[in-house]
Amino acid sequence: MSIERIIGIDFGTSTSVIRVKRYENGKPVGIGTRLDTQKVFDLVPTVIQEVNGHRYYGEEAVAPKGKNAIIYRNFKLDLESDDECKRNIAKGLTEAFLSFLADAYQTDSEGGHLGESTDLERTIISYPVKWCDDTKNFMVEATRKAGFPNVEGMDEAQAAIHAVVVQNEKILLAKKYLQENIPTTILLIDMGAGTTDLVLCRYTPGKQPKNEILATWPKEGDVLFGGSEVDRLLRYYVSELFVDKSQSETLLKRIPMEQFKAWKETVVAKVLENNETVDQFYTLDDLADMLEIEMKPYSLDRLAFETCASNYLKQFPKLINGCLNAADMQGEQVDLVVLTGGHSQWYFANEIIAGKMPNISSVIFPHIAQNTSRIIRVAHPQETAALGMVFSPLAVNFKNNEQNNYEKKENDIDYLKHKNEGQLSNNTNSSTERNRLCVPKQVFCYFNDIIVLKNNGKIWCEGEFKNFSCDNEAFKLNDILQKWTNIDSLCSIRYNIFVGVKPNGDVVVAGPDENLNNQIQKLKNIKQIDKNSLISYQKKRDYVIAMTNDGRIVSSNENLNGELSNWKNITSLNSLIGVCKDGTVRSCIKSFEKKYDDQYENTLKNWNNIVQTVSGVYNVAGLRSDGTVVTMRPTGSFYVDNKPWNTENWRNVTKLACGIYHVVGLCKDGTVVASGIEHSNECHVSTWKDIVSIYASDYWTAGLRKDGTVVTTLDSLCGRSMTSEWENIIEICGGERSIIGIKATGEIEQLSFELKGLIYTKIVPESVKKYTHIWQAQDKADPEVFEDYKMATEKHKKVFKGPLSDEEMGGENGIDLDW
Known part of the structure; x- marks a missing residue:
C-alpha cells in the first residue's frame, strides 16, 4: 500500500510555514519535516518585494534592494477588504506567494527530502475562521493553481486544536487535566498577526479519542485583534513622546512598520512580560540623536501600555464571550484554555484569561482564575496550525457540530438501559445537541420538587412545591423561576428564596417578601451571593x-x-468567609451572628495559603495550596481549631466537601478521607478508589469514580449499592434528602430519601427546552429507616435485600406519573 504524504500550509499574515508528514495505514512514518525555503528558512516572512520589474519573496524580500523597491506586507488582510481594488491586488499577491511556496516544495520533493516519488500527496491550506466562503474557496483554488496536489481547506482554529490534542495529550493526562473517557471542554485561542480565531471543543481522551467542535469564532465583524494592530499602537505611543509634535511624522516616516514589529517582538513584549519598563528603541533613538530631536523618556511599563491600548485590549474578552455565547456555555464550564499563535506570547493574553486585569475585563473563567496552570501556552505557536493540518489523520474522530444542523436519527442514543425505564418521546434530537445545551449547570431537589438551571440560562421546574414555607398564597415559585432567562448561577436556601445571578452581574430574586427582594436586586456587578447570608x-x-x-x-x-469596604481581591466567598488572592481569609460572621466572639475571626487570621473553604452548620474547613487542611468547630460561643476534625495528617488533598457534622477530602491519588461526628456512616470512605469528584450532604457522602459510576456511604449502611444502575455520570450533587447524578447527555439520576421509602427518579432532556420524568419507583422500606437518617442497626439493614424487583419498580413499564 502506498504511503500518504500530508502537506500542511499555514499562510499567515506576517509569516507562513509548511509542514510535511507521511503515513502508512494511518500511522506516522518517520518524523515530520519542515519545508526549506531558500535553503535556510522554514518560517517564511509573508513578504513580496518588487524592484525594477523583478520580485523577491520571503526572507529575501524583507530588506529593500533599491531606492524604488516596493514591499508588500500584510496583504492577507486585504483579501476581505471592502475595497475591490485592494481585494484584487491582495489576490494577485497571494497567488504569487503560493506559487513561490509551491516551487520550494517541488524542489525539496524532487530531491527526496520529503518522501518517495510514489507517495500519495494531499495538501491542506488553512484560513481564518471568520472568512466568508468565497474567500476560503479562493484560497483552495489559488493553492491548487500554484501547483500543490489534491488541495482541501481547514480553518486555522481547528488546525490548531488538532495539533494541541495530538501533541500534548500525554502531558495533560499526566497532570490530570485530561482523564481517560471523561469529556474535557477546551477553548483554543489562535492569536495571529492578522486575526485572533477561537475554537471551543469537547475532547474525550481514550483508546478511541473523540473531539467535538462546539463553536468557532468570530463568524464575521470588524474585530480582528491581530498582532499588527499592536505595531500601530506602539507607533502612536512613541509619536506622543516628541517634545515638538511637528517633528514626529518627519522622523517616524523613516522607520518602516516592520521595525516597530521587530521592536515589539524582541523588546517590548519580553520586557512587559517581566513587568519591567521599556526605556529604549535603538532605531528611533539613533535617528533622534543624529537629527538632534528632543524626546521624552519612554517609560513604557504595563500601566502605560494598558492605558494606550485599553480599547484594543477590551476586544479580547469580547471575542472570548462571543465564542462562549455561540456555544451557549459559561466560562466556568471551560476546563482548559490553550494559547497559540505568535501574538499569544504577550503577557496580557495570559493575564486577562487568569482574571488579573479587572480594568480590562471581569473574571471570565472562575475555575481557571483559581488554577492558572490550566492556561497552556504552546511552545512554538507560529507552527501550530501547520502541525495540526499534518496531524489530521491522527484525529479522525474529530467531529464538527457547531453548525447546529442536527439530523434526527432513529435510536440516536440509547438512554434506556434498564428494562423498566419506558420510552423516550419521538421529539428527541441528536445526542450532540443534548450534550451541548442540556447538561445542567445546577440541579436543586427538595423532596419531589426539582429545579434545573440549564446550560442556556433558563430554568426548568417540576413538582407541586408544597414544601415551600410561605404565608403568601399568591406566590408561585415555579412560575417565577421559569420566566427567568440568561441566568449564570443560582443560590437558594430550601425554597424560602432563590437568587439568580446574570452574566452582567445583575441579580433577580424569587421570594415572598417584596421589600427584601428589592433590596437584593439593587446589588450590581455581582459574581456570587453568599448562601449563608441567605440563611440569615x-x-x-x-x-x-x-x-x-x-x-x-x-x-x-x-x-x-x-465594614466591608476594605475587603479587596477576594476570589471566593463561602459562609461569610472570603478567600483573598494572597491566600489569607476574611470573615464577617460577627455581623450576622452576634454570639461569636473575637476568637473566631482571630483564628481565621492565622490561616494562610488557602485556596478553598467549605462549611457545614457545625464546621469550617480550609484547603491549603500544599494539600493540607485546617478546620474549626463551634464550642459554646466561639470556634476552636481542629477538634474533633482530625485532619492534621491529611496530605495531597485537592478538594473539600462538608456535611453538617463531617468534612471530606479528595486526594490526588483518587482516594478519599473523612472526619467528623458520624450519624449514618458518612465517614466510611477509606476503601474508595479512583474517585474524581466528591459531594457531602447532611448525613451522607458520595464519590464519582473516573469510570462514571457512583459510590455512596449509604452502601456500607444498607448492605448494597444504592446507585448500582448509574453509569456515565459526569457530576454529582444533591440536597438534604437526595443524591443526584448528571450524565453528559443531560440525563439526571436521582435517589431521594422519604419516610415512605427510597424513591428512584430518572429525568431525561426530551429536547433543548424541556425535560421529562421517564420513570419513578419506590423501594419499600420501614419509615423508621429514614427517621432522622438513623439507619445504623441490623434491623434497618434487613430492609434492603438485593436489587429491586419488577413489581417494586412499578411493573413492566414503570409508574406513569403523567409528568
Whole structure:
C-alpha cells in the first residue's frame, strides 16, 4: 500500500510555514519535516518585494534592494477588504506567494527530502475562521493553481486544536487535566498577526479519542485583534513622546512598520512580560540623536501600555464571550484554555484569561482564575496550525457540530438501559445537541420538587412545591423561576428564596417578601451571593452579602458596606468567609451572628495559603495550596481549631466537601478521607478508589469514580449499592434528602430519601427546552429507616435485600406519573 504524504500550509499574515508528514495505514512514518525555503528558512516572512520589474519573496524580500523597491506586507488582510481594488491586488499577491511556496516544495520533493516519488500527496491550506466562503474557496483554488496536489481547506482554529490534542495529550493526562473517557471542554485561542480565531471543543481522551467542535469564532465583524494592530499602537505611543509634535511624522516616516514589529517582538513584549519598563528603541533613538530631536523618556511599563491600548485590549474578552455565547456555555464550564499563535506570547493574553486585569475585563473563567496552570501556552505557536493540518489523520474522530444542523436519527442514543425505564418521546434530537445545551449547570431537589438551571440560562421546574414555607398564597415559585432567562448561577436556601445571578452581574430574586427582594436586586456587578447570608435573610434579617466581579464584598444593607469596604481581591466567598488572592481569609460572621466572639475571626487570621473553604452548620474547613487542611468547630460561643476534625495528617488533598457534622477530602491519588461526628456512616470512605469528584450532604457522602459510576456511604449502611444502575455520570450533587447524578447527555439520576421509602427518579432532556420524568419507583422500606437518617442497626439493614424487583419498580413499564 502506498504511503500518504500530508502537506500542511499555514499562510499567515506576517509569516507562513509548511509542514510535511507521511503515513502508512494511518500511522506516522518517520518524523515530520519542515519545508526549506531558500535553503535556510522554514518560517517564511509573508513578504513580496518588487524592484525594477523583478520580485523577491520571503526572507529575501524583507530588506529593500533599491531606492524604488516596493514591499508588500500584510496583504492577507486585504483579501476581505471592502475595497475591490485592494481585494484584487491582495489576490494577485497571494497567488504569487503560493506559487513561490509551491516551487520550494517541488524542489525539496524532487530531491527526496520529503518522501518517495510514489507517495500519495494531499495538501491542506488553512484560513481564518471568520472568512466568508468565497474567500476560503479562493484560497483552495489559488493553492491548487500554484501547483500543490489534491488541495482541501481547514480553518486555522481547528488546525490548531488538532495539533494541541495530538501533541500534548500525554502531558495533560499526566497532570490530570485530561482523564481517560471523561469529556474535557477546551477553548483554543489562535492569536495571529492578522486575526485572533477561537475554537471551543469537547475532547474525550481514550483508546478511541473523540473531539467535538462546539463553536468557532468570530463568524464575521470588524474585530480582528491581530498582532499588527499592536505595531500601530506602539507607533502612536512613541509619536506622543516628541517634545515638538511637528517633528514626529518627519522622523517616524523613516522607520518602516516592520521595525516597530521587530521592536515589539524582541523588546517590548519580553520586557512587559517581566513587568519591567521599556526605556529604549535603538532605531528611533539613533535617528533622534543624529537629527538632534528632543524626546521624552519612554517609560513604557504595563500601566502605560494598558492605558494606550485599553480599547484594543477590551476586544479580547469580547471575542472570548462571543465564542462562549455561540456555544451557549459559561466560562466556568471551560476546563482548559490553550494559547497559540505568535501574538499569544504577550503577557496580557495570559493575564486577562487568569482574571488579573479587572480594568480590562471581569473574571471570565472562575475555575481557571483559581488554577492558572490550566492556561497552556504552546511552545512554538507560529507552527501550530501547520502541525495540526499534518496531524489530521491522527484525529479522525474529530467531529464538527457547531453548525447546529442536527439530523434526527432513529435510536440516536440509547438512554434506556434498564428494562423498566419506558420510552423516550419521538421529539428527541441528536445526542450532540443534548450534550451541548442540556447538561445542567445546577440541579436543586427538595423532596419531589426539582429545579434545573440549564446550560442556556433558563430554568426548568417540576413538582407541586408544597414544601415551600410561605404565608403568601399568591406566590408561585415555579412560575417565577421559569420566566427567568440568561441566568449564570443560582443560590437558594430550601425554597424560602432563590437568587439568580446574570452574566452582567445583575441579580433577580424569587421570594415572598417584596421589600427584601428589592433590596437584593439593587446589588450590581455581582459574581456570587453568599448562601449563608441567605440563611440569615430567612431569619428575617434584612441583608445579604455578595462578591462582585472585581473581588469586592458588598451588602444589601448600606450600614454593612462600610465594614466591608476594605475587603479587596477576594476570589471566593463561602459562609461569610472570603478567600483573598494572597491566600489569607476574611470573615464577617460577627455581623450576622452576634454570639461569636473575637476568637473566631482571630483564628481565621492565622490561616494562610488557602485556596478553598467549605462549611457545614457545625464546621469550617480550609484547603491549603500544599494539600493540607485546617478546620474549626463551634464550642459554646466561639470556634476552636481542629477538634474533633482530625485532619492534621491529611496530605495531597485537592478538594473539600462538608456535611453538617463531617468534612471530606479528595486526594490526588483518587482516594478519599473523612472526619467528623458520624450519624449514618458518612465517614466510611477509606476503601474508595479512583474517585474524581466528591459531594457531602447532611448525613451522607458520595464519590464519582473516573469510570462514571457512583459510590455512596449509604452502601456500607444498607448492605448494597444504592446507585448500582448509574453509569456515565459526569457530576454529582444533591440536597438534604437526595443524591443526584448528571450524565453528559443531560440525563439526571436521582435517589431521594422519604419516610415512605427510597424513591428512584430518572429525568431525561426530551429536547433543548424541556425535560421529562421517564420513570419513578419506590423501594419499600420501614419509615423508621429514614427517621432522622438513623439507619445504623441490623434491623434497618434487613430492609434492603438485593436489587429491586419488577413489581417494586412499578411493573413492566414503570409508574406513569403523567409528568
